[in-house]
Amino acid sequence: MYILGISALYHDSAAALIQDGQIISAAQEERFTRVKMDKTIPHNAIRYCLKEAGIDAAELDAVVYYDDPALTLHRYTSNIKAAADDTEDLIRFSFDSIFKQKLWIERLLRNSMGRLGKEDKLYVTRHHLSHAASAFYPSPFDKAAVLTIDGVGEWDTTTIGYGSGNDLTLLKKLEYPHSLGLLYSAFTYFCGFRVNFGDYKLMGLAPYGEPVYADLIREKLIHIKPDGSFRLGLEYFDFQYGRAMTNEAFAQLFGGERRLPEGRITKREMDMAASVQAVTEEVVMKLAKTAKALTGADKLVMAGGVALNCVANGRLLKSGLFDDIWVQPAAGDAGGALGAALAFYHLHIRGERPMRADGRDLQQGSFLGPAYSGEEIRAYLDKEEIPYHHFSSHSHLMDHIAEMLDDQKVIGVFAGRMEYGPRALGHRSIIADPRSEYMQSRLNLSIKYRESFRPFAPAVLQERSADYFDLPQSKCDLPYMLICADVLDREDLGFDMREKLSRDNDMLAIVNRKRSGIPAVTHVDYSARVQTVDQETNPFFHSIIKAFEKKTGCGVVINTSFNVRGEPIVCSPEDAYHCFMNTEMDILVLQDCVLYKDEQPQLQKRRDRYEPD
Amino acid sequence: MNQTNNKDTFFQDGAADMNTSEMIYAYHFDTLREMRALLSQRLQTKMTDEEIFEAVKTAFRNKSAAGTATGPSGDIVDYIYEM
Secondary structure, three states: OEEEEEEOOOOOOEEEEEEOOEEEEEEEOHHHHOOOOOOOOOHHHHHHHHHHHOOOHHHOOEEEEOOOHHHHHHHHHHHHHHOOOOOHHHHHHHHHHHHOOHHHHHHHHHHHHOOOOOOOOEEEOOHHHHHHHHHHOOOOOOEEEEEEEEEEEOOEEEEEEEEEOOEEEEEEEEEOOOOHHHHHHHHHHHOOOOOOOOHHHHHHHHHHOOOOOHHHHHHHHEEEOOOOOEEEOHHHEOOOOOOOOEOHHHHHHOOOOOOOOOOOOOHHHHHHHHHHHHHHHHHHHHHHHHHHHHHOOOEEEEEOHHHHOHHHHHHHHHHOOOOEEEEOOOOOOHHHHHHHHHHHHHHHOOOOOOOOOOOOOOOHHHEOOOOOOHHHHHHHHHHOOOOOEEOOOHHHHHHHHHHHHHOOOOEEEEOOOOEOOOOOOOOEEEEEOOOOOOHHHHHHHHHOOOOOOOOOEEEEEHHHHHHHEOOOHHHOOOOOOOEEEEEOOEOOOOOOHHHHHHHHOOHHHHHOOOOEOOHHHOOOOOEEEEEEEOOOOOHHHHHHHHHHHHHHOOOEEEEEEOOOOOOOOOOOHHHHHHHHHOOOOOEEEEOOEEEEHHHOOOOOOOHHHOOOO | OOOOOOOOOOOEEOOHHHOHHHHOEEOOOOOHHHHHHHHHHHOOOOOOHHHHHHHHHHHHOOOHHHHHOOEOOEOHHHHHHHO
């Protein structure tokens, strides 16, 4: 039984195909259209998912959309009714959004697909049920508490549920406008980053600051109950009736106007980031405790955009509140496509839930997107007359990559199926040596063209993860880069970071300071967003790190997504080549083909093609 | 903050409208009258039939921008208004 799930028309459209509860394929539309967070009908992702299974749309048993447009209409109309009269922009936006698109989702999808499965029907599910299903059903847990937290979906912003076998029940909820995701986004906006694009930048900025505004946030902006439920102080926000996230009252709380995009980052923004991060972690911890109390479960699964907050996730894991937690790698709206399909299969069809005998999850490393064969890659390179070296020996290729990494080369890696979700996990990644204290700023400024303060993640051999990070041996399977842990081998900065920031405001001096044996992946608070890499799920990437370990003794590499700022992660060999040629990257590995920058012809740079995020 | 609440929680129970079997349904309408019926059915726990369309009309008719907007099958507001 084939079921296609679709998310679209909000942000990060995607499609996902399951067969009898097993995930066949899943991909975000942005990867095909090259428009970051593309929210249009995911024609390309749908086409890819069907092609992967070798079926056409008429053979689908069901097509399921991840959100209920009727309830969204109700929220929009309620919002407009409550708004003041001078809200023409809001009305125009709402009208276009709901009446031109969302209510007509069935028609829009039928136009795209020709036929909506055998029944030619579109099923819809609830936004947070989609998130909950995306978290629970692929997880390795037979029973689990379920926590979903995002900006808003229909009316809901937070839910607590319980999953058991193929049952899933949502027990408690919080409704719009009271939203932890929107609170975080308000700070993202005020600190000069793009909402829905820059929330992780704020999280990365937080360790530079101190949570001096946390009490102010609790006093004015969010009233938190002991059980983690909350209400926002709406008089400080503009997202309900305006087009901005915050208003003048919010600005007055924090001493003046917001930082403009690309403006200088000051201590205020660092402290605001630290403060909202502290409050977010407090709420997440309290919600998790309530979930535990309500369900009695010893496992927790999470989804929704806030579940991408790996610092909060790390704190939760370390607390020991639950024996284990599992976060859907595509925790944002893209994952809703998978959740919609899974919810339909388990709750509507009452299909049998597949579980792996080895206790691992069903997400397959989140390698659920398109792959290209060696023949396809070489055909592309030959056709474009691109110079390359083909390695017929896998071990020689791995040894060569390790040597180049040790020689401080920055390498683009393209292999196997593309990742589903926002993280590159070794199939569409840029990798480098983490032992250099200068590699973080080089990668940020010369390769990714992004802010110098932003941290990079370590990819570590799973079997060696406890050597580098503060992780109990039983929790060393973290393949999705969704958990922060502390680096073990620390070196003192030699100065007080915050005092230096106050005096010089020189973030680069701090970034370039050696602070551990793997400084390029050690954040200024000695944390790291860990990805463990195992031989079974991720063999190509595991081989690279293993070869690097053999050569250097270091079982860690830097892993950052294969893209530049504002660009979606590369999908095809052509995308990879153009990204390679438009950055200072040294080497490109297209599976078993190696390309050296200094052998390539001149190519007109297209760096301004992508709007900075 | 101004919004205080003396209750111990702000949570709402996931009762009637969160019954998972009712959360998934076939979404379909061919005519605007069917659309109205679908919305009424989906929103019955939130608003009465009349309230829904009074809300839509109030929101989109009485405020100026709506008069010029059209959906894929024509001026939705006019259709709704005529229903």
